[in-house]
Amino acid sequence: xxxxxxxxxxxxxxxxxxxxxxxxVRCRRCHRPLRNPESRWxxxxxxxxxxxxxxRVYAIDQDRLPGT
Ligand SMILES: [Zn+2]
Numbered sequence: 001x002x003x004x005x006x007x008x009x010x011x012x013x014x015x016x017x018x019x020x021x022x023x024x025v026r027c028r029r030c031h032r033p034l035r036n037p038e039s040r041w042x043x044x045x046x047x048x049x050x051x052x053x054x055x056r057v058y059a060i061d062q063d064r065l066p067g068t
Pocket of ligand 1: 027028044045046
């Protein structure tokens with residue numbers, strides 16, 4: 001009995017699938033860590049993607065004045 005040399009050893013490192021943690025991607029505007037894959041891809045959080053650009057204050061909305 002107890003002839004098996006098996007013990008509770010952890011698997012040899014390198015053989016198992018290497019699980020490296022995903023790098024922290026931060027929003028390029030507010031530099032908040034992004035968790036959403038789509039946001040990480042664009043490096044832009046949805047909170048900033050939906051928000052208007054802070055630099056472009058003047059929105060180009062008015063094209064022509066009606067009545068002229
Ligand atoms: Zn942001």
